[in-house]
Amino acid sequence: MNYLFSNRMSGLQPSAIREILKMSSDPSVISLAAGNPAPEAFPKEEIAAISQEILTNNPIAALQYSLTEGYPALRDTLKDFVASRYGIGKSFDELIVVSGAQQGMELTCKVLCNEGDTVICEDPSFIGSLNSFRSYKANLVGVEMEEDGMNMAALEKAVDANPNTRFIYVIPNFQNPTGKTMSYEKRKALYEIAKARHLIILEDNPYGDLRFAGEDIPSIKSMDTEGIVIYVGSFSKVLAPGMRVGYLVGHQEIVAKIIVAKQCTDVHSNILAQMICHEFMTTRDMAGHLQKLKAIYKHKCELMLGEMDKHFAKCVTYTRPQGGLFIWCTLPDGVDMVEFCTRAVKEYKVAVVPGSAFSIVEGTPTQSFRMNFSTPTDEQIIKGIEILGKMTHEL
Amino acid sequence: MNYLFSNRMSGLQPSAIREILKMSSDPSVISLAAGNPAPEAFPKEEIAAISQEILTNNPIAALQYSLTEGYPALRDTLKDFVASRYGIGKSFDELIVVSGAQQGMELTCKVLCNEGDTVICEDPSFIGSLNSFRSYKANLVGVEMEEDGMNMAALEKAVDANPNTRFIYVIPNFQNPTGKTMSYEKRKALYEIAKARHLIILEDNPYGDLRFAGEDIPSIKSMDTEGIVIYVGSFSKVLAPGMRVGYLVGHQEIVAKIIVAKQCTDVHSNILAQMICHEFMTTRDMAGHLQKLKAIYKHKCELMLGEMDKHFAKCVTYTRPQGGLFIWCTLPDGVDMVEFCTRAVKEYKVAVVPGSAFSIVEGTPTQSFRMNFSTPTDEQIIKGIEILGKMTHEL
Known part of the structure; x- marks a missing residue:
């Protein structure tokens, strides 16, 4: 056929x-x-021990259907973590657990973009995210990468040339594939450009906790007074990618829509893995x-x-x-x-x-x-x- | 905003x-x-023991990134299982592990339907699947349920009235929500209607292994000489829904497209859960x-x-x-x-x-x-x- x-x-x-x-x-x-x-x-020893504890002490919770927005204790722990580590979390924000950061990108595009709508990206950028945007027939527009992140003049030009822009996708820390980090000045400039035009910023930060030189730079989400930044984090690079656990923080109205979309996709993320992440963060030496x-x-x-x-x-x-x-x-x-x-x-x-x-x-x-x-x-x-x-x- | x-x-x-x-x-x-x-x-005891075995003997495989199409040993085991249990698996078929049957429905709709394309469903039907079709703006057309499944005359009428029909969605065994089972005659008739019009059938079978009275009726997929039936199974009702492990069998050309779509969505399903399913099926008393x-x-x-x-x-x-x-x-x-x-x-x-x-x-x-x-x-x-x-x- x-x-x-x-x-x-x-x-x-x-x-x-x-x-x-x-x-x-x-x-x-x-x-x-x-x-x-x-x-x-x-x-691996800690994860084996934690998994055994959960499946011995709390097996039904680890095996039964769970909530789409994620394991409540993990969500609370993650809210505290992103607040203290990245200055993230205004009163209008909410957090949802996703099946790896990849799902955060996919659901964001699904709820924000009609076919043909523009997504502006650093050029080059992570192929997994690009393909998830392409899978909704988004119109991808690239902005040249300099040593300290996107060329901001080129970004403004791209945004103005594409009035159907829905969001700007960036990986500010140790970008994939370039390894480059966006400067503080450019993060501020990016936020102002988006704010002036009522655009959403999708901030993907899978590597933020893997800084081994230099000083931390504030997250874009920490500057978010308007509710226009969606932040995505992941356990894939800091704990184990095979678990497929990530998280997304955004304005509660956006997260409510993403919850509906996630319910249609996989109902909820693997619950044992969420419980393992929670136990690791709260009972082991995460730092x-x-x-x-x-x-x-x-x-x-x-x-x-x-x-x-x-x-x-x-x-x-x-x-x-x-x-x-x-x-x-x-x-x-x-x-x-x-x-x-x-x-x-x-x-x-x-x-x-x-x-x-x-x-x-x-x-x-x-x-x-x-x-x-x-x-x-x-x-x-x-x-x-x-x-x-x-x-x-x-x- | x-x-x-x-x-x-x-x-x-x-x-x-x-x-x-x-x-x-x-x-x-x-x-x-x-x-x-x-x-x-x-x-729960068996799953705790299996989990411990895997995380002790093979931890890296259980924690590292894995293949989008699924854990190879589980795929092989599932191919044998659907062949012996349901007569499923022609030379043109392939099997992919998905994050719960729900993801099978969502990816099928994503790869087959443009916005406005018609999906024909039993009326009433499972809200989770309906919402995943709605989330791609499919045009849902219902066909009245009788005691032994869809009214076939009404199905023919619906198909002919909607030339943009892409697939027909059915839950033949102990349907959700009605508990009704489609008769052998109607399964054959449904297959012939779809075959004559080059339509796809999406056969959702989460409850097939929970028959506690009466005799098994052959799956629609077992009749599939043309490669037009997509079959979706799940571990949610027979092992544990919290693991989010299901599987989809279809013509390899369709599965190849679904693999690309799944890569954009969650890269792969939680690998420890896939290994647990495989070990349970092969080393414990599944029957x-x-x-x-x-x-x-x-x-x-x-x-x-x-x-x-x-x-x-x-x-x-x-x-x-x-x-x-x-x-x-x-x-x-x-x-x-x-x-x-x-x-x-x-x-x-x-x-x-x-x-x-x-x-x-x-x-x-x-x-x-x-x-x-x-x-x-x-x-x-x-x-x-x-x-x-x-x-x-x-x-």
Whole structure:
């Protein structure tokens, strides 16, 4: 049979990263392509113990249907956490637990955008979010990234050129894929631009607790006096992505609509996982755990940057992130980036992600690629960078 | 701020059931309104033991990112299960794990329907599925339910009157809310109607393994020589709904599109829960567990029907389901059903769900209400039915 798919989905392809990750499942390939937490970063003994406690002491609550908005004790704990850590939570705000931050992006787009409405994004940006916006046929408009975040003049131009803009999507801390952090001045400017035009800002902060250098910068949501910022956080990078637990904070009117949408999607998020997150935050040493994570990623990032400084040709530039999981590497003009990445994985067995995967307008030429330092071992980082370094000298 | 929501979501209200369930959270209310498994039906010791085994022996796999299509071992086990139990699985079919059957409905509608496309449903039908179709602005068209399923002449008429029909949604076994089962003849007729018009059938079977009387009837998917049936199953009623694990079987081209859509939604379903389902099915006595469940529900259903036979006025009619969780009760013409249900909960503290919640066209008058026998205790069933019985004699 000739299947007829919806317009919104018929053009959407599987994520390009997913295809690269399939290639890198070959054990002889050194993968710098993933975005997975380091295996040694999981507090696996604690999670096993907590899970046992819950399933022994409170099994019915952990197995029965639960509330769409999330496990009440976890919601309370998270409200306290975002208030103290990020200055988030006005009297008009509400918090909902979602099935990973990805669901926060998807539901936001579902409740805010008609097909053809504009979503403005940093260019490049996280492909998972972009695809979830594309899956509602949103019109994606990219704004060029500078070292300290979006070019604000270009943002104003983009907003004014697209009167059907519904929201502006940003990852202010250690952005995926660039590793860049938006400056305080730009966060304030972004908020003012959105406020003047009654636009929503979708602030995605999966890596905020993985800062291993420099100083924290206030969240955009902390500036939100108008109820125009939706903030999304996640346990995927700080506890365990397999649990699929994230959370979204926004004006209660928006959250009420998102609750209705979530009820239609998965009724509620896995409740045992929500209870595990709550117990971990309240009965274990969350602060100590985060310190441990930051030490792991600081070490891996410094190792990778050090090896790059040693081995990479000087014509190659790259970001020096203060947190997160990614380094963004740019090849000189005239070099065929896609061919470089393809040769790296096929001939030299080192996988990176071509930057084109993160372009807002698919097919835009780019000279950059993304490297991940959280998943590979030290040995893999040293070996992989040496190989890529040799390749850069042959450009 | 005056928030502007998408057209698809702006009209959608929270489920009416949800509001009634909130009223019935008052501990003095006897709730016959929910659709939860009986608390004594959870194999809680086994799930605690399995969870411990997994988190001790294989913690990283249970905590790390996983595949969108689902845990490979569970997918294999489920393919064997649906083949042997329901005759499901042609060479063109594929299986994907979803975050509860609800997600199967939502993703099917997302990939198949443009806004305004028609979805034909049994009338009445499950509000959760209806709302997920509504959340994509599908045009819902209802077909009257008879004792043995949809009226087939009315179905043909509905299909022919709506050339933009994309799929037909049915719950053939112990339907929610009516408890009715579609006959073999109607299943065959439905398949032939869909086949002749190149339409998809969405077969939702959450209760199929809860048959406690009568004989199994072949699934519609088992008749599927053309690749036009999408089958959705769930662990919610047979293991634990809090885990949010279901599965969808369909032609591989459809499943490939659903994988792309799921990647945009929640990346993958909670992986520990998927591993628990797999271990339970392969290392524990699944058949014995299902026997135990069926005995619990047979007892509760017979108890409720017996009490209804004893106490209800003869002018009230009701279904006698052979499985599932629900009985559908119809008041005589001229009685105000909504007023009856409201009085039951407010004055007499017995909660049932007004049948209007399940109407395809919201606001259609109906004389029926839904009662659930799986969640209340025996004492609650006896007391609740006695109270409702008295009310029926005052009609």
